Structure formats: C-alpha cells, structure tokens
Amino acid sequence: MLPHRVLKRASSLTSRAFSVGPVCLQGKAPDMAEGNSHLLVNNVRNRLRQIVGASTNWKDHQQAMAERASLSTYLASSQNELPAKRMKDSEIEVHLPLGTQPSLREKYLNYHNSVRFGRILEDLDSLAVLICYSHTWNKELQKSPLSIVTALVDKIDMRKNIIYPDCDIKFTGHVTWVGKSSIEAKMHMTQFHDGAYSPVLDATFVMVARDPENKRAAFVNPLQLEGPEEEKIFQQGEINKKRRVELSTASLLKVAPTAEERNVVHSLFLSTLDTKTVSFRGRILPPNSVWMEDAKLKGLEICHPQERNIFNRIFGGFLMRKAYELGWANACAFAGCRPSLVAVDDILFQKPVEIGSLLMLSSQVCYTEGEHVQVRVHTEVLDPLTRQHSTTNVFHFTFRVEKAVPAVLPQSYGESMLYLDGKRHFNETMKGQ
Numbered sequence: 001m002l003p004h005r006v007l008k009r010a011s012s013l014t015s016r017a018f019s020v021g022p023v024c025l026q027g028k029a030p031d032m033a034e035g036n037s038h039l040l041v042n043n044v045r046n047r048l049r050q051i052v053g054a055s056t057n058w059k060d061h062q063q064a065m066a067e068r069a070s071l072s073t074y075l076a077s078s079q080n081e082l083p084a085k086r087m088k089d090s091e092i093e094v095h096l097p098l099g100t101q102p103s104l105r106e107k108y109l110n111y112h113n114s115v116r117f118g119r120i121l122e123d124l125d126s127l128a129v130l131i132c133y134s135h136t137w138n139k140e141l142q143k144s145p146l147s148i149v150t151a152l153v154d155k156i157d158m159r160k161n162i163i164y165p166d167c168d169i170k171f172t173g174h175v176t177w178v179g180k181s182s183i184e185a186k187m188h189m190t191q192f193h194d195g196a197y198s199p200v201l202d203a204t205f206v207m208v209a210r211d212p213e214n215k216r217a218a219f220v221n222p223l224q225l226e227g228p229e230e231e232k233i234f235q236q237g238e239i240n241k242k243r244r245v246e247l248s249t250a251s252l253l254k255v256a257p258t259a260e261e262r263n264v265v266h267s268l269f270l271s272t273l274d275t276k277t278v279s280f281r282g283r284i285l286p287p288n289s290v291w292m293e294d295a296k297l298k299g300l301e302i303c304h305p306q307e308r309n310i311f312n313r314i315f316g317g318f319l320m321r322k323a324y325e326l327g328w329a330n331a332c333a334f335a336g337c338r339p340s341l342v343a344v345d346d347i348l349f350q351k352p353v354e355i356g357s358l359l360m361l362s363s364q365v366c367y368t369e370g371e372h373v374q375v376r377v378h379t380e381v382l383d384p385l386t387r388q389h390s391t392t393n394v395f396h397f398t399f400r401v402e403k404a405v406p407a408v409l410p411q412s413y414g415e416s417m418l419y420l421d422g423k424r425h426f427n428e429t430m431k432g433q
Contacts, residue, residue, distance in 0.1 A: 027167025177237020366422030
C-alpha cells in the first residue's frame with residue numbers, strides 16, 4: 001500500500017476516501033457515518049456487473065455473456081497500444097460497516113462471536129477483481145472487453161487473531177505489479193476498535209486478463225512507476241513472480257525430494273517400524289502421533305447459479321470460503337480445540353468450476369509442528385456422466401492452536417510427498433512471521 005498518499009477515486013469505478021474526524025465510541029468509525037459517499041463491500045459485485053455488462057437475473061445473465069463476444073474488437077493487439085497507468089489509478093477504499101450498520105452482522109457472524117473468515121475471503125476476491133478493472137478501465141468504453149479472473153492467492157498474512165463482529169472494517173488496495181496479461185494486487189484490511197484503525201491482514205492476489213469469452217489471454221495496461229517507493233513495490237512483485245516460478249519448478253509432482261527431505265521421510269519410516277517383527281510391513285504408531293489417513297475430512301457442494309461470478313462460472317471467493325471452512329474444521333477436529341488462522345498460502349486456480357458441477361473437497365492435515373497445523377485442501381469436479389475427476393483448486397492453510405498438537409505421520413510414498421509439501425509451505429509461512 002502507499003502509506004502517505006490520500007486515496008482518491010479511481011476513474012468511475014472506485015470510491016472516495018475520507019479524512020478521519022473525531023474519535024467515536026465502540027466500533028463505529030467516523031468515516032462510515034450515514035451520509036458519507038463511499039463504496040460498501042456489498043456493492044462491489046454490483047459495480048463489477050456494471051463494468052462487464054452482466055445481469056443479476058440468471059436468464060438475462062446468460063444472454064449478456066453471449067453478447068460480450070462482440071467486445072473482442074476493442075482488445076489491444078499488443079501491450080504497447082495501451083496507455084500506462086499509475087498505481088494511484090487503481091487505489092480503492094471499500095468499507096464493511098459492521099459497527100455502523102448492525103444489519104450486516106448476521107452474514108459475517110460465527111458461533112464464537114467473531115467474524116467468519118470465509119466471508120472475508122469472498123470480499124477480498126471481489127475487491128482484487130475491482131482493483132484490476134480500475135487499472136485497465138477505458139473511460140471511452142461502456143463495458144470492459146476484458147475478463148479478469150483470479151489466477152492465484154499468493155499470500156494472506158494475518159496481523160491480528162481477533163476480528164470483532166461489531167466494529168467497522170476498511171479494505172484498501174491497489175495494483176503493485178503487472179506483466180503482459182497478469183496483474184498483482186495488494187490489499188490491506190484494518191478494523192476500527194478503541195478509537196483507531198489497526199491492521200488485520202495483508203493479502204496478495206494475482207489476476208489474469210482474458211478475452212470477453214474467457215478463452216485466451218489479453219493484454220493489460222503497463223504500470224507507470226512514480227518514485228523510488230513505487231519502484232521498490234514493483235521489484236517486490238518481480239521477486240514474488242520469481243519465487244513462484246522456483247516453487248513450481250521444484251514441485252514434488254515434478255522432481256524428487258532433496259537429500260535432506262529424503263532423510264526426513266526415512267526417519268519417519270524408521271520411527272514407525274515394529275522392532276519385534278523386523279519387517280518392513282510391520283508398522284506401529286508412536287506415542288502422541290496420528291496417521292495421515294486418520295487426519296482428513298471430505299465435503300461435497302452442488303454448484304448452484306446463486307454462487308456464480310460475473311462470467312457465469314462459480315465465484316472464486318465461494319470456493320475459497322468452502323475450502324477454508326472445511327480446512328478449519330479439519331484442524332479443529334485434529335487438534336481438539338478451536339484453531340486460529342496464521343496464513344493462507346499459494347492458492348492455485350487451475351480450472352474454472354462450471355454452474356451445476358459436483359464439487360468434491362478433500363482436506364488433509366499434512367504437517368504439524370509445535371502448536372501449528374498445516375492443512376491442504378484439494379478440490380475437484382466430478383462429471384457424473386463420465387465419472388472423471390478434474391482438479392480445480394489447491395489450498396494451503398496454516399493454523400495455530402493453544403496447545404501442542406500430535407505429530408502426523410505418513411504411511412505411503414504419496415502421503416510422504418504430501419507431508420514434505422506441507423512442511424515446505426509451513427516453513428515458507430514461518431519465514432514471514
């Protein structure tokens with residue numbers, strides 16, 4: 001985020017920022033008082049529908065999407081044809097007035113009198129899309145010819161464990177890096193409590209631009225950097241891209257584990273051998289340990305039109321919410337107490353989920369250390385006619401509980417790779433803590 005810059009309206013797509021007045025009581029922020037003109041979270045998706053010409057009616061929505069094909073003529077044939085945009089052109093501020101408007105709380109409230117984090121994930125996903133449309137907006141066109149979708153969630157770092165259900169929340173964000181057809185957007189969430197805003201989380205999303213029919217990549221506006229601070233932010237985006245490439249190259253689905261990781265797996269294997277049988281097949285569970293096979297949960301969702309996005313597919317935020325809630329339940333059942341989220345890491349969107357799909361979710365505790373539980377959630381769609389499974393998403397969540405948790409142990413080679421992958425993600429998360 002650009003800390004010393006006053007947030008301004010980004011074209012006609014974003015909201016006006018406001019100076020903070022006198023400190024108010026409890027969780028009601030002065031800049032969310034009735035009468036102030038600002039964009040609310042529950043209006044973000046309506047704004048996105050206006051940008052792409054989508055309809056709120058399911059029947060009309062399908063026709064509107066079919067008409068988008070004609071917008072292909074407005075696509076740039078190269079990035080050089082597009083004007084450079086500044087970071088401040090995409091700066092936005094969006095409010096979630098849980099303190100000022102109590103009627104909004106029901107949607108966000110959980111059983112523990114806190115905020116449902118899955119709902120926050122939905123809001124972040126919509127906000128990231130709006131930020132990218134603010135960067136690429138052409139005021140001469142009534143509709144954007146671009147279909148901007150989520151490619152991955154690079155990182156979400158929690159700065160605070162408690163999110164109050166009766167205190168106002170503010171989201172801010174802007175574009176921090178662009179490629180030819182991809183855009184990185186950083187967002188920050190703060191909450192008004194005890195007379196001031198305090199940070200709750202920082203999130204980095206990577207979005208991709210495609211043609212109006214969402215079939216091929218499309219060029220996006222280059223980024224014009226203003227000053228050393230923005231150059232530093234952009235360089236961090238380059239570093240993030242390089243890191244993602246390196247992690248993908250070293251994936252255990254592509255290459256063998258390192259020598260150190262092979263030693264880890266062998267040590268785990270030796271710790272489970274039954275010394276009385278002197279057999280490779282004789283396996284016993286050490287004290288304070290759980291087999292990975294016994295540390296999983298599964299779920300199923302029927303994907304209804306209500307959960308569609310502006311491009312007539314299942315909303316990515318909905319997928320994140322369902323995966324998070326299953327992963328949280330998995331960590332809770334495993335640890336025997338309520339977990340708190342530490343970080344969301346490396347969510348991959350490999351394939352869109354169509355309306356009417358049978359979405360199968362599988363959550364696995366794949367690594368533990370001290371008071372931490374690393375959970376991997378894999379989602380896939382099942383074609384009931386062909387019975388074929390296709391992976392759509394992979395999610396990684398790091399949780400913390402208030403007591404030491406059992407070790408989770410693999411039995412098969414495949415489980416050992418899941419264990420090592422979980423360990424890698426955990427170590428990467430802990431670097432930033």
